[in-house]
Amino acid sequence: MGTARVVFDRWADRYAARLAGVRSSAVRDLFAAASRPDMISFAGGMPEVSQVPATAVARAAHDAMLHEGAQALQYGSSEGRHQTRALIVELMAETGVRVCADDVVVTAGAQQALDLLGKTFIDPGDVVITEGPTYLGALQAFSAYQPDIRSIPLDSDGMRVDLLEQELARLGPRGAKFIYTIPNFHNPGGVTMSAERRRRLLELSHEYDVPVVEDDPYGRLRFEGGHVKALRALDDEVIYLGTFSKIFAPGLRLGWVVAPRPILAKLLLVKQGADLCGSNFAQVTAERYFSGTRWRRVLQGLTRTYAERRDAMLAALEEHFPPEARWTRPEGGFFVWVELPPYVDCQNMLAEAVEHGVAFVPGDGFFPDGRGRNCMRLAFCYAEPPAIEEGIRRLGEVLEDRLELYRAFIAAGAIDAPAAGAA
Numbered sequence: 001m002g003t004a005r006v007v008f009d010r011w012a013d014r015y016a017a018r019l020a021g022v023r024s025s026a027v028r029d030l031f032a033a034a035s036r037p038d039m040i041s042f043a044g045g046m047p048e049v050s051q052v053p054a055t056a057v058a059r060a061a062h063d064a065m066l067h068e069g070a071q072a073l074q075y076g077s078s079e080g081r082h083q084t085r086a087l088i089v090e091l092m093a094e095t096g097v098r099v100c101a102d103d104v105v106v107t108a109g110a111q112q113a114l115d116l117l118g119k120t121f122i123d124p125g126d127v128v129i130t131e132g133p134t135y136l137g138a139l140q141a142f143s144a145y146q147p148d149i150r151s152i153p154l155d156s157d158g159m160r161v162d163l164l165e166q167e168l169a170r171l172g173p174r175g176a177k178f179i180y181t182i183p184n185f186h187n188p189g190g191v192t193m194s195a196e197r198r199r200r201l202l203e204l205s206h207e208y209d210v211p212v213v214e215d216d217p218y219g220r221l222r223f224e225g226g227h228v229k230a231l232r233a234l235d236d237e238v239i240y241l242g243t244f245s246k247i248f249a250p251g252l253r254l255g256w257v258v259a260p261r262p263i264l265a266k267l268l269l270v271k272q273g274a275d276l277c278g279s280n281f282a283q284v285t286a287e288r289y290f291s292g293t294r295w296r297r298v299l300q301g302l303t304r305t306y307a308e309r310r311d312a313m314l315a316a317l318e319e320h321f322p323p324e325a326r327w328t329r330p331e332g333g334f335f336v337w338v339e340l341p342p343y344v345d346c347q348n349m350l351a352e353a354v355e356h357g358v359a360f361v362p363g364d365g366f367f368p369d370g371r372g373r374n375c376m377r378l379a380f381c382y383a384e385p386p387a388i389e390e391g392i393r394r395l396g397e398v399l400e401d402r403l404e405l406y407r408a409f410i411a412a413g414a415i416d417a418p419a420a421g422a423a
């Protein structure tokens with residue numbers, strides 16, 4: 001990793017105070033190291049866009065220009081093109097969520113929707129509830145609006161709704177602005193919220209009058225197990241975020257938000273201030289790409305590829321990781337979450353791992369308060385199986401070195417052995 005140069009900033013006293021709590025994304029920071037040719041990166045959750053056929057996208061863009069060039073090059077409506085919203089309605093219906101085009105606003109990726117939600121809902125000091133760990137892009141987007149983030153632990157069935165209930169009871173009715181959750185193939189946790197927990201979460205949302213934000217970028221990337229109904233399919237009050245990033249390509253920067261109409265009207269106001277409107281060109285291209293059936297085969301192929309990579313990572317972890325490590329077994333998506341004994345500091349271990357040619361994201365980036373230092377997120381979506389095997393072997397070696405030392409300390413009684421527990 002390059003050494004950061006300290007540059008005197010003469011404007012340091014002019015920036016808005018709210019920026020003080022915004023941290024740089026640990027994943028973005030790793031991009032430079034991750035692009036070294038010898039590096040095996042488990043850091044970024046990057047879709048395998050090489051499997052999206054260039055010819056199909058070129059044809060879509062070509063047709064977009066040829067048939068709808070005047071609109072594609074023009075400003076558009078802030079809520080997005082009607083045709084794009086109609087496409088989103090169809091895609092959502094396929095996964096059991098019934099909405100109509102007027103319930104949808106097109107955004108520049110789900111990431112923009114997170115920022116718009118922050119701007120719409122959060123005043124400094126407002127409580128926002130997330131899972132812990134949670135998507136670091138959400139923490140980054142929300143933290144610009146200075147919330148008090150309370151994170152609720154995850155287990156293999158998703159958010160611990162019993163602990164959520166305790167938190168809501170402490171806060172009282174309407175005590176939080178919203179509850180943010182990633183129910184399918186969690187980023188970074190890899191776990192999926194059970195149907196029972198989903199129902200309980202919605203009950204609690206009504207009991208305490210706190211809206212739920214459901215972020216679902218990975219829902220269509222299931223490798224095994226049965227589909228679990230979206231929260232939005234169970235409750236029209238849920239604010240749902242979707243994206244084309246994982247079913248098509250993130251380069252288009254196309255996502256969407258579905259919300260009750262009054263909330264949608266506020267989000268739209270805020271969006272106008274942010275960008276006037278999204279890219280018409282990207283929208284027309286997406287409409288054309290999704291107009292045939294080829295995208296379905298591409299998505300099936302992508303899902304198969306990710307499943308193979310997940311299998312390769314789980315097998316390599318089994319073989320090369322020390323017995324003290326615990327990890328999740330995702331049924332879809334991009335990520336495995338690894339938990340190590342509490343005395344292992346993954347942040348501190350990263351430089352050594354990078355020296356050995358392997359990168360990951362240390363766990364503390366996924367918490368608002370520095371927890372998670374003994375955890376790491378491993379993205380299996382991007383490296384090919386032989387590289388995954390080799391990368392996990394390298395990482396296992398780095399870990400083994402560290403743990404050997406700690407085992408000696410534990411044997412000598414210098415530190416306590418950690419209690420056993422599943423990640």
Ligand SMILES: Cc1ncc(COP(=O)(O)O)c(C=O)c1O
Nearest residue numbers: 109110111135187243245250255
């Ligand atoms: C949970 C989650 N939400 C939102 C996003 C942002 O996605 P988009 O590319 O649609 O902005 C990501 C991207 O990885 C994600 O993992």
